[in-house]
Amino acid sequence: MSMLTLTNLGQAYGDFDVFSGINASIPNDAKIGLVGPNGIGKTTLLRVLAGLDAPHSGNVNASQGTRIGYLRQEAMDAFAQRTSTVYAEMLTVFGDIKRQEAMLQELEHRMAEGDASSELLDEYSEAQQAFELAGGYEYETRISQVLYGLGFDKEDWETPLTQLSGGQKTRALLARLLLEAPDLLILDEPTNHLDVQAIEWLEGTLKTWPGALLIVSHDRYFLDKVVDRIWEMSRGGIELYRGNYSAYLLQRQERWERREMEFNTVKEKFLKELDYVKRNIARDSTTNMAKGRLKRLIREVRVVQAGGLQTMLDKNWGQVMEEIAISETRWGVMDVEQAIKGLQSPVQRPPALAMRLKTTLRSGNLVLRTTAMEIGYPGTTLFHADPIQLERQECAALIGPNGTGKTTFLRTLMGQLEPLAGKITFGASLKVGYFAQTQERLNPDNTVLDELLRHKHMLLGPARNYLAQYLFRGEDVFKPVRMLSGGERGRLALAILALDGANFLLLDEPTNHLDIPAQEVLQQVLENFEGTILLVSHDRYLIDRLATQIWELRDGRLHVFPGTYAAYVAARENADLAAKANAAEQRAENRRVQPEDRQSKNELRRRERAAAEMEETVHRLEQELAQIEHDLQSASHAQDLERIQQLSAAYSETQANLEQSMEAWAELAA
Numbered sequence: 096m097s098m099l100t101l102t103n104l105g106q107a108y109g110d111f112d113v114f115s116g117i118n119a120s121i122p123n124d125a126k127i128g129l130v131g132p133n134g135i136g137k138t139t140l141l142r143v144l145a146g147l148d149a150p151h152s153g154n155v156n157a158s159q160g161t162r163i164g165y166l167r168q169e170a171m172d173a174f175a176q177r178t179s180t181v182y183a184e185m186l187t188v189f190g191d192i193k194r195q196e197a198m199l200q201e202l203e204h205r206m207a208e209g210d211a212s213s214e215l216l217d218e219y220s221e222a223q224q225a226f227e228l229a230g231g232y233e234y235e236t237r238i239s240q241v242l243y244g245l246g247f248d249k250e251d252w253e254t255p256l257t258q259l260s261g262g263q264k265t266r267a268l269l270a271r272l273l274l275e276a277p278d279l280l281i282l283d284e285p286t287n288h289l290d291v292q293a294i295e296w297l298e299g300t301l302k303t304w305p306g307a308l309l310i311v312s313h314d315r316y317f318l319d320k321v322v323d324r325i326w327e328m329s330r331g332g333i334e335l336y337r338g339n340y341s342a343y344l345l346q347r348q349e350r351w352e353r354r355e356m357e358f359n360t361v362k363e364k365f366l367k368e369l370d371y372v373k374r375n376i377a378r379d380s381t382t383n384m385a386k387g388r389l390k391r392l393i394r395e396v397r398v399v400q401a402g403g404l405q406t407m408l409d410k411n412w413g414q415v416m417e418e419i420a421i422s423e424t425r426w427g428v429m430d431v432e433q434a435i436k437g438l439q440s441p442v443q444r445p446p447a448l449a450m451r452l453k454t455t456l457r458s459g460n461l462v463l464r465t466t467a468m469e470i471g472y473p474g475t476t477l478f479h480a481d482p483i484q485l486e487r488q489e490c491a492a493l494i495g496p497n498g499t500g501k502t503t504f505l506r507t508l509m510g511q512l513e514p515l516a517g518k519i520t521f522g523a524s525l526k527v528g529y530f531a532q533t534q535e536r537l538n539p540d541n542t543v544l545d546e547l548l549r550h551k552h553m554l555l556g557p558a559r560n561y562l563a564q565y566l567f568r569g570e571d572v573f574k575p576v577r578m579l580s581g582g583e584r585g586r587l588a589l590a591i592l593a594l595d596g597a598n599f600l601l602l603d604e605p606t607n608h609l610d611i612p613a614q615e616v617l618q619q620v621l622e623n624f625e626g627t628i629l630l631v632s633h634d635r636y637l638i639d640r641l642a643t644q645i646w647e648l649r650d651g652r653l654h655v656f657p658g659t660y661a662a663y664v665a666a667r668e669n670a671d672l673a674a675k676a677n678a679a680e681q682r683a684e685n686r687r688v689q690p691e692d693r694q695s696k697n698e699l700r701r702r703e704r705a706a707a708e709m710e711e712t713v714h715r716l717e718q719e720l721a722q723i724e725h726d727l728q729s730a731s732h733a734q735d736l737e738r739i740q741q742l743s744a745a746y747s748e749t750q751a752n753l754e755q756s757m758e759a760w761a762e763l764a765a
Contacts, residue, residue: 098123098161098279098307099144100247103151106139113139115152119326121279126301126308126319128340131217131328133582133610137311138168141330142487161248164277167425170265174256181259181267182252183236190276192234194434195226231664241270244296260400273300275425279307286314291633312612315340318634321386340636351442358404358440365435368392372428391427396434404441449564450616452625455596459523461711462488462599462627463508468517470504470653476515480653485644486543487522492620492638492660495648501631504653505529505601506719528597530605534588539577543567543587546576551594554612563591581608589617598626606634635660663669714755723749 097120105115113136123128129137142148145165157163157517177184186193202219242252247302259267265288272280298320301308305543312318318325323740325336334350336343372389375381383408398407405452426730444523463485471477477500485491493501506512508519511528527537538546547558562572565586579587586610600621606614618637620627632638638645638660638711645656645663656663723745726738 096123096158098158099120099163100154100156101144102154104140104143104155104403106143106150107151112151112330114328114330116332116572117153119335121307122549123278123307124231124305125324126304126322127310127324127326128322128343128433129309129311129326129328130318130340130343130611132612135328135330137328138283141165141283141309145281161279162275162277163279163281164272164275164284165281166265166269166272166283168265169261172270173268174259175266176257180253180255181242181247181270182238184256184267185242185271185274188271189234190565192226192231195222195229198222214605215658237274239752241273244293244300245270246293253646256467258474260387266293269297277306279309280304282308282312282731284312286312286317291494291635292496292630299404302571313606313609313614315611316639317364318406330678331443351444354404354442355440358438358442359407361399361407362435365392365396369428369432369435376428380753389428389431394430395432399438400434417510438562443667450593450620451592452620452626453596454526454598454624455748456524456526456598458487458525458598458626461522462487462489463522463524463629464520466517468519469501469515470507471515472503472512473515476651478648478651478653480517481505481655483646483653483655485627485629488625489629489643490641491644491646492642493629493631493648494633494638497735499648501648502603505603505629505631525599526595526597527599527601528592528595530588530592530600530750531601534584537584537588538576541576542573543576544572546587546593547594550591562590580611582610584612585609600624600626600628601633602628604633605630606637662716702763706760709756709760709763712756713753716749716756719749 100122101117101119104117106113107115116139128700129140130679131137139148140414142165143150145163149167174184179187199219199222202215202222205215206219215607247266247270251263256264256267269282285297291454294314294317298317300312301321308321310318310322311638320339322339326341327334327336327343327347328693338346344378365391369392370387372385372392376389378385395407461484463483465480465483467482468480469476469478470480483491491502503512507514509527537548539547543562544555544558547553547562553561559572562568567586567590574583576584585713589605607615609617614637616636618640621641622635628641630638630641637707643658645658645660647654647656648664656666658666658735
């Protein structure tokens with residue numbers, strides 16, 4: 096069953112149509128990824144579906160009672176006029192539960208005052224059951240899980256919303272939406288402002304999301320993990336693909352090839368029919384037949400023109416019959432021939448970069464070798480690095496949280512900084528190309544064309560043709576660099592990088608601000624690159640496709656993993672499982688005899704006996720607590736006020752004793 100249906104939906108601003116003719120539906124449990132080039136109208140569509148903007152045409156119909164949550168791409172104004180803290184804002188989600196909790200406390204107070212009426216006990220029992228069903232005993236745990244998962248440390252919880260950065264506000268809004276659990280959750284670039292650990296947590300949460308999801312994201316790895324269908328948005332509407340992002344790529348290519356073949360087949364058939372008409376329309380014996388076939392040909396060509404190839408193949412001609420009838424009376428042989436030759440393929444691939452990265456010099460087999468190093472600035476060490484070796488045609492991916500020193504490491508390799516300790520050795524015949532995350536090498540006062548010519552002298556015609564390959568066309572080449580968007584700056588930097596002929600690429604976040612079609616082109620270009628790559632990126636999809644080594648910055652050290660990203664993830668998961676097993680084994684070992692050089696045998700035996708006794712105490716108190724909880728429920732149903740009061744006091748006392756005993760047990764077992 097669908098919770099949301101889009102019928103002939105369109106949006107326009109003045110004379111500009113952002114999109115039109117969109118027909119789609121969102122099933123109750125769908126997890127949809129919305130993809131398409133930048134500027135196609137994805138965010139505009141999300142705003143219409145979220146009810147923030149009215150459509151220019153068409154309708155959005157939601158099932159009765161459907162709750163929709165929307166995460167905008169940037170949420171600077173999400174908490175305007177709100178002075179509460181992060182944690183207090185999360186509590187507002189559970190206003191009903193808090194009111195239920197307050198009512199329970201009031202009822203308990205009345206019972207403690209001596210009110211033992213059956214009506215009060217019935218009311219208390221019903222209120223307690225409703226409180227439990229609403230998650231009253233779990234909401235604080237849920238808040239903690241979501242805030243920790245999205246990267247809010249405990250000390251951040253009491254930060255006023257007004258003091259949060261734009262990225263923190265976006266994360267706080269996402270946290271609140273996850274706690275609200277709407278029926279349809281609409282997310283516009285949810286992985287922005289999240290580190291890899293938080294993204295992985297969000298992936299796990301959304302994979303088991305009980306409602307529907309509609310997600311716009313440039314993170315292809317994230318889409319692969321979360322969604323089960325793809326909406327591809329173009330000027331012609333939305334196409335549905337089943338499966339995750341990788342499945343969509345395969346299906347899209349198959350559709351393109353099938354439609355191209357169908358189009359060529361139909362066009363070839365039209366031309367054969369036209370040839371027959373030309374040869375026979377003037378012959379007495381075949382004139383009538385030729386005229387009949389010409390009339391049918393005109394009709395079919397006009398159907399393709401007016402409704403598209405699929406309309407003709409589906410025999411769905413009703414909507415274009417009026418236009419067809421007019422053409423049949425006016426067209427001749429020359430008209431239909433011109434129309435056939437002017438038919439355009441229905442396969443409209445998005446504009447793509449025509450990027451090429453060619454090396455002008457073959458490097459030696461050894462590209463980079465280091466001893467153990469210390470990286471940072473005089474007086475400030477950022478991290479220590481294990482010895483590194485990188486060989487020709489390898490790709491090393493440098494990963495780690497922001498602020499750990501990845502860009503500083505690239506600057507050290509480029510000779511802009513000296514390592515605080517250790518030695519760097521480069522191989523023979525290296526020509527290094529560098530792509531900076533912030534593109535600070537671009538002159539903001541130059542035009543796009545001037546900036547290209549600053550790096551390589553070219554005639555104006557070839558220079559403009561070259562820039563057109565990177566989607567700078569017409570007047571775009573005269574735009575000042577300072578006026579470019581992040582994606583445009585990235586494309587210009589890639590255009591300049593491709594001129595260098597480098598055989599060793601240092602790439603610092605090359606897919607930042609690029610839309611998915613541009614990311615796909617860059618990925619393909621880098622896969623075919625014949626040189627060596629050192630890649631700093633949060634783009635796990637790109638890393639997964641390219642990397643032969645993983646260099647991970649963690650806990651103040653650069654760790655080298657000799658393998659692919661998939662192998663690295665598997666090794667990390669195995670290490671986590673092994674760490675948990677080791678911790679359990681260590682706890683068991685601590686309860687056994689330790690070496691004599693650590694403590695005396697008598698002391699060890701004493702601690703061992705005490706730990707065992709305390710463990711038994713913990714188990715006994717846990718059983719007592721469970722029994723008291725059961726008795727308390729029975730007393731509530733029996734409306735035994737005196738018994739409820741006694742058991743409530745006993746529960747509090749036993750709970751306190753259990754907590755103290757668990758702390759003592761942990762100390763003895765350490």
